[in-house]
Amino acid sequence: MQVHRTVIDGVVQFVPAPHADDDDFHTATLDAAIAAAHGVDTGRFVQDSQSRSVQGVIRGMHGRLxxxxSKLVRCAHGAMHDIVIDARPGSPTFGRVASFLLDDTDMRQLYIPAGCLHGFQALTPTVDTCYRIDTPHDPSEDVSVRFDDPDLGIRWPLPVGTMSEKDLAAGSWTELCARLDVDPRRRTDALGLTSW
Structure with a gap:
């Protein structure tokens, strides 16, 4: 299994090495020793979940106060355009937006630390997304930012499909930053430069 750091501090990609022949394949989707060597404590996960989405659907941008x-995300079926936003006030990459392709071909997984926002768009007719989370869900801590917030400038590859009422009613990046008591203009770009 290969491990890749990303442009957001603490976000890690795990890339398995499937063993395939003409009829099937087998791969390890998680290796606790490798994960631990890269700062991911798999023993903390308390819940596995799976969602199904149809092409064009956008889910996000979700986080928790x-x-x-923390979550480990993979695409079990299909392909998805995955987005992570660093919303941790003390992070050196605060405000940075990063995109990833997760699919059932290379089977990458993405570890997203607590304090980041996460969302995705389904790229194929059906997408099954699997999550491992390290904290029982508490709806009172849920936060969300609009998928089309102009300050974040997220580019979605397909026309926007179905969205939940909750996601359509999400607040802005500026409103979340006010809750976090952080200047919304303090963002770090992919080159590590802080802008105000």
């Missing part, structure tokens, strides 16, 4: 929620 308080202790937050």
């Amino acid at each position: 308080g202790a937050g929620e």
